[in-house]
Amino acid sequence: MAERDFVVDTARSVVADLAPDELALFEPVSRAYLRDPKKVLSDRDRPGAVLGSGIDIAIALLSPVALGVATAVYEHLLDKTGEALVERGGKLFKRLRRPKDAPEITADQLDGLRALAIERAKELGVADDLAEKVGDAVRTTLEREL
């Protein structure tokens, strides 16, 4: 549950910062992402369906990118600081009390996470300037919440 909460809450925060018009759509997209992340992130063109519109242009949605980036950050944190930090992060997002013995996250670590987010966003096909903004939003979110 911790991973789900962390990913969804972080991604929602990014979407709220950068694409608030997508917030209503974020809810069903995040549900779909949790069921099948690869399917949401894959940019497969759909062959013309019977009685479909025949319009196959891809729309740049931030929600799947934000979810993908949040997942990458979560997995990185899991590697670097262990389950405890993540558990703490999850609890923070649930507005629970911060444990006194939880490790602090440093500015360098936040910069690293921002770089990771930018890299992952680019991997997901996001333009450089938007990827930078995603990285900034992730950093801000982590800084605010952790």
Add this chain to the structure above:
Amino acid sequence: MGSGRPELLGTPSGTTLRFGTLVALALATTWFVAGSFASAWPADPFLEDASCQVRADLYLTSTNSVDPDEAKWALYRECMSGLFLPRIGWLVGGVALLLLVAAVVYVVLPRWRVRRSRLELLDHESCPALWSKLEGPLGELVAKAGLARAPEFRLDPYSTRAGGVAFGTRRKPVVCLDAGLVALLDRDRAGFDAVVLHELAHVRNGDVATTYATLSVWRAVLSVVLLPYLVFYLSPLLDWNLPNLDSPITAGLLVRVFLLVLLVYAARTAVLRSRERYADALVALWTDDTDPYRTLRAEPEHRRVLRWIAIHPTRVARNAAMSDPKSLLRNGFGEALMSGLAIQLAWSHLVAGLSGISWYREGNESFLVMRVVWSVAVASLVCVIALRGAAYLRAGGVGRWTFVRPGLGLGLGLAIGLELDLSRAAARIFGNGFVVLGAAILVLVTALVCAWAGLVAVRLADRARGWLGAVSAAAVVVVCLSFLGWFRELLVAEVLWRDHLGPAFTLVSGYGRVAGIVVVPFLLNSDRVLTAAAVALLWLVPLLLGRGSARLGVLAGLVGAAGWGVVAVALSFTAGGTPEAAAARSAWELVAVVAVQVLVAALVARRSELVTALLATWVVGVVGCLGIWALHLDGWQVDSVLAARPSQVLPVLGVVAALGGAVFARGAVVPRRGSGRLVVAAVLVVSAVAVVWWPKAPRAAALLPEAGPEVVVNTDQAVNTWQYGGGFDQFMAVRFASDEVFKAFEAEDTARIAEACEKASARSEEAAAFPEPPGAEVAESWRAGLALLVPGARECVKIYRDGGGDSQVMLDGFIKSLPDFERTLTLLNAARESTLPGSG
């Protein structure tokens, strides 16, 4: 903004009819395949059929020659009637299974799609935030599309594309929006509206139900009909019995099934592309924008080949539909071809099934009923072509081929459909010159019928939906019935020439070369009343709708007929007094009528329309008919069969003459003065007499040889049928019985000899009572053998059972019959081998 929108909305698109033809084809193909399965279980109808042919002495071989002896046919049908009940069970059960599977697919498929793709329901409970944002805009779009009830909206959260799709059932249509499309609501409202309206247009047009019902039926056909059918026929190949591939039936079947599936797929995608263009045109209408998708241009163009099988039209075609909606009304060659092909194949398969239960046959009204069924179906397509073409022209479209081009497609589809009939798997496609010539005529006449129907539709204009439209549609049915309904004779064109036209041509040419030529069209028309009625409709309907000039037509016809009268009187002085001379003279008189018809048509066409020329040639024909009667009449009799019924040929030749005369048309139209209804009424009354009544010609020279057509039978096939129909069993029973007698003699056991002779006597007498083989040579040897064995076995019984008897007759019976039976066996084997695949 392009024109043609009122016509677009008020004119039938024809796609429902085209889907209907595909469903009819599916049902008829199922009907046909079920009939094939009936041949495998519970009885073996092949053996039963062979047995019935033997008993009725009616061997149905590949020569297509029809035995005129009705008693044989009655005996054959009575014998076969025992097989009909299980066959009917198969036919009804097959169609019921198809419909059941199709219904299940139709109902289950949308649910499975929702489940498989995990499509989210858009409502207050499932997606409260998103729905509160979408509810208003979607409601507005539903209202704009004129839908009384909103479809169920769903979201594909996995797709970042700006697309949508409509699916579901008639009761519960579903419109699914991609997540990418929903995002456009705030970024590109016009693009969002255009795509959603496109899907709502599908719902409004009823595409969801018709499309998915058709797809369900064809998926059911593929899974429970065609696949089992191929396995059923190709199962010998699974045993690596590859020589079966050489069988013309197997190869023909494979080719036909492959082409059938291919053509159905192509027809289906063509109809779907058409529906997409209609939906786009409606979007353009609702948004008042000829390019509502301008911000969403990213779809790749299909390559040229893929365009034919793509579900969606090209960008150019979509733009054309939106900027110029009337272009949708233009009938395409390909769509008409596919529809004609589907109708033809469906009809052929239906008839094959009905033949299997012996309903479709000579001697009842089945031929007429099925011809009417076919004509109504084809006339429906012709009416759609005419209505759409007329709407296209009204909307400002131009094109001389508006009706002819789809007519050619329809005719070609009908001709090809006849060749792809699965029940004719053994026949080569367009296998002889007669069929090709007949098919070419069918295509040409179909195009002309469509052009005529188009002319009528143009005149009808908005009255097409009223009683005038209904009457005109009935006229189209009659015209199709007469001018196109003969197509079935294409299949037996070679036999028709061999058995009827050829002998008549040879015989009558002896009376005079011209008479020989005239007799061919004379015999080709088997129903002169129907033909004359159809020809009369060709000028009557347009005339009543305001085309042509009745007065000019009648006047020109009467003047031409007067000229013909002079020629005919002159001809009467040259004739001899024999019946043959009378036939030759009447042929010349008919030729003179046609010559006058051509002349009058050419002159009238320069002054008026084709309709007037048709009326003029009709009048020339009617007066010519009355004149020929007058010149040949003696009391209530005439001296020539050709003179008795001139209306057998003159109406049709008048049409040909009018079409020839139309070449000289200058496009000048003389203004009508008055409706000319009284004139037309008078022409109709006189015409009715000339067409319906005819004098008898009891002393006339015959047009057909007295002997009638010779029944041509493929002897090897017939002998083979005789073997399967019980003949070989009889042969083997006799041979076994004789062998037993020889063994008994070797054992020198008198009791055994007596018993064996009794059996041999019984078997040989049974065999003698069984019908002889249908080949002269094999029948002779079989008969000779039995002629020795029957008395020989009888004498043997007398000698060893009763005392007395002639031992020499006995010995001759058993020993001298051996060479005859050996010869019989050799001939039977030769017949069987000659009918094997690849035997040539």
